[in-house]
Amino acid sequence: MRRSIGRTGGAVVSSSLNEVVALAPLDALPPDSLHACDAPVDGENEPLILYRDPQGEVRAWRNVCPHAGRRLDFAPGRFLRSKAGELVCAVHGATFALPQGNCVAGPCRGDCLRAVPVHVAEGEVRLGDAG
Ligand code: FES
Numbered sequence: 001m002r003r004s005i006g007r008t009g010g011a012v013v014s015s016s017l018n019e020v021v022a023l024a025p026l027d028a029l030p031p032d033s034l035h036a037c038d039a040p041v042d043g044e045n046e047p048l049i050l051y052r053d054p055q056g057e058v059r060a061w062r063n064v065c066p067h068a069g070r071r072l073d074f075a076p077g078r079f080l081r082s083k084a085g086e087l088v089c090a091v092h093g094a095t096f097a098l099p100q101g102n103c104v105a106g107p108c109r110g111d112c113l114r115a116v117p118v119h120v121a122e123g124e125v126r127l128g129d130a131g
Helices: none
Strands: 002-004 020-025 033-041 044-052 058-062 103-105 118-121 124-127
Touching: 020 033, 020 044, 033 124, 058 118
Parallel strands: 002 020
Antiparallel strands: 020 124, 033 044, 044 058, 118 124
């Protein structure tokens, strides 16, 4: 079975072990870009951040700030970046290094975004490790 996951707000249902969960077409993520989507993680529909680094590798984290548990984007899929290219939480300004996802400044300095495994196959970003 296969499911496609749209941008934030799209309908998401739980996944089974054999289910392919497509998060986004790879073409939707230019190098050094951030993208938001929802996906079933540990049985819950979770907002995610996808980041494609300048070398083309894609990473994902839960879209939950370790400071106060809020989403990092100021509108669905709209993220703040520092002049140095770091990801900045829109709520209180915690600043996260990319591609590592660790907080380097702000109220949760030293904490990290929670990583979610993703891989790229057949031109799309998929949930989970490559199998
Ligand atoms: S919720 Fe992100 S910095 Fe406070």
